[in-house]
Amino acid sequence: xxxxxxxxxxxxxxxxxxxxxxxxxxxxxxxxxxxxxxxxxxxxxxxxxxxxxxxxxxxxxxxxxxxxxxxxxxxxxxxxxxxxxxxxxxxxxxxxxxxxxxxxxxxxxxxxxxxxxxxxxxxxxxxxxxxxxxxxxxxxxxxxxxxxxxxxxxxxxxxxxxxxxxxxxxxxxxxxxxxxxxxxxx
Numbered sequence: 001x002x003x004x005x006x007x008x009x010x011x012x013x014x015x016x017x018x019x020x021x022x023x024x025x026x027x028x029x030x031x032x033x034x035x036x037x038x039x040x041x042x043x044x045x046x047x048x049x050x051x052x053x054x055x056x057x058x059x060x061x062x063x064x065x066x067x068x069x070x071x072x073x074x075x076x077x078x079x080x081x082x083x084x085x086x087x088x089x090x091x092x093x094x095x096x097x098x099x100x101x102x103x104x105x106x107x108x109x110x111x112x113x114x115x116x117x118x119x120x121x122x123x124x125x126x127x128x129x130x131x132x133x134x135x136x137x138x139x140x141x142x143x144x145x146x147x148x149x150x151x152x153x154x155x156x157x158x159x160x161x162x163x164x165x166x167x168x169x170x171x172x173x174x175x176x177x178x179x180x181x182x183x184x185x186x
Contacts, residue, residue: 001100001151007140008048011153012041013101019114039067040108048141051125058125064115068108093167102150110168121146
């Protein structure tokens with residue numbers, strides 16, 4: 001994990017975001033409660049930075065951001081902890097391991113993903129021209145409100161997460177994957 005960039009990036013960790021959780025009552029009725037959770041941003045960078053030009057100014061196109069809640073590594077069984085800590089492996093594809101979020105080990109499960117409306121963050125497109133390593137397009141999405149990010153992923157960590165997301169949601173390995181899979185996906 002590393003310090004966050006000034007713009008939103010896939011793999012950024014937010015300290016507290018609202019998340020709806022189901023509650024099953026004794027009579028089998030289901031209701032929902034909203035809790036605040038630490039969460040990792042799953043939305044890919046190419047989606048974050050899409051924009052239109054309106055009256056000569058860039059305007060973002062994003063309507064929602066997808067996250068996965070973080071859980072302390074101790075919430076998992078010891079065998080699962082070992083699997084999650086095995087960096088640079090696809091197994092388990094659902095689990096994203098984060099080694100240091102404010103001094104704690106955490107994991108996110110892709111199957112627990114949730115989304116929030118982009119408007120929750122009052123997003124804007126900002127120009128980062130002159131920023132080292134910005135690339136050819138210096139325009140990036142920034143959060144105007146509710147930006148309590150604490151850290152972000154390195155490029156290598158993001159690539160691993162993208163590969164895991166691809167396997168988890170498609171049950172196939174990408175041709176350009178950074179991972180080597182030895183057994184078929186169930």
